[in-house]
Amino acid sequence: MTQTVLVTGGTGTIGRRLTQLLQQEGYQVSLLSRSAQAIPNIKTYQWDVKKGHIDPQAIINADHIIHLAGAGIADERWTDARKEEILNSRTQSTELLAQALAKNTHKVKSFVGSSAIGYYGGDTSDRPLTETSEGGSDFLAQVVRAWERSEDKVAALGIRTVKLRTGVVLTMEGGALPKLAQPVRLGAGVAIGTGQQYISWIHLDDLCRMYIQALTDESWQGVYNAVAPTPVTNETLTRAIAQVLNRPLILPNVPNFVIKLMYGELAITVTGGNYVLNKRIADETSFKYQYADLTNALEDLLK
Known part of the structure; x- marks a missing residue:
């Protein structure tokens, strides 16, 4: 019998690709969205997190939930209002789902929620983190901690709950890679800050496949670092992009103070770094990466 996966944040970069892969695997996909028809030909239920409204049929008809919704971390400067939106969009949406699950008779077997390696802090140098x-x-760490606490409210209902602490997602549909690749294509590629800050990355398709395996494999439970096996420095990533694109790197690094002047507190997302390891994925699951190697990942995305 076809299983239905309810996806929140389904119109984002991760959500759109995940929807495609779920459909290829034979799942029925439905979306929770503020708009009545978020993606053509996909059943969409409406919710309004600020008003505390959710269509109960979304929950009643779902076998699994993947929760991706949340305001973009790096989309705007971090004013006090933006910080509040980043936090509330995650915690309030998750709590609304937990309330709907508690109130309605349902058949939801698993809940896979997004999280972030920001849990460990914006800049943890080269200290290995599991x-x-x-x-x-x-x-960011305070946001992720509150976010994961809200996901615990789903787990408290007896639903198997998985939290994927996601690293830097490599895709040409958004995020960091297009911003790094474009100046390289123009012969103006540079590392940022010292260039020695670590980037714990993952190819978009591997991340989506992790979500799907977390749905189906009942041994998955709790927190996992959703990153590729080998973090790299910002300079290594920039040089790898240049090598794949066959372009030179001739300019000096952009100093940290310039980034801070441009972006304010948000600068930590590019000047800081984390050396995050996929310990539970490697030791406890059967997950196989398609793109464990950075060069292979970049060749797939850039060529």
């Missing part, structure tokens, strides 16, 4: 490492104390 799922059991201590959380950070900066803004």
Whole structure:
């Protein structure tokens, strides 16, 4: 019998690709969205997180839930209002789902929620971090901690809950890679800051396949670092992009103070770094990466 996966945040970069792959795997996909028809030909239920409204049929008809919704971390400067939106869009949406699951008779077997390696802090240097490492104390770490606590409210209902602490997602549909690749194509590619800050990356398709395996494999439970096996420095990533594109790197690094002047507190998302390891994925699951190697990932995306 066809299983239905309810996806929130389905119109985003991850959500759109995940929807395609779920359909290829034979799942029925439905979306929770503010708009009545978020993606053509896909059943869409409406919700309004700020008003606390959710169409109960979305929950009643679902076998699994994948929760991706949340305001973009790096889309705008971090004013106080934007910070509040980043936090509330994650915690309030998750709590609304938990309330709907508690109120309605349903058949939901698993809940796979998005999280972020920001849990460990915006800049943790080259210290290896696993799922059991201590959380950070900066803004992003506080957001992720609150986000994961809200996901615990779903787990408290007896639903198997998985949290994927996602690293830097490599895709040409958005995020960091197009911003890094474009200047390289123009012969003006540069590393940022010292260039030695670590980037814990993952190819978009591998991330989506992790979500799908987390749905189906009942051994998955709790927190996993959704990153590729080998983090790289910002300079290594920039040089790898240049090599794949066959372009030179001739300019000096962009100093940290310039990035901070341009982006304010948000600068930590590019000047900071994390050396995050996929320990639970590697040790406890059967997940196989298609793009464990950075060069292979970049060749797939850039060529």
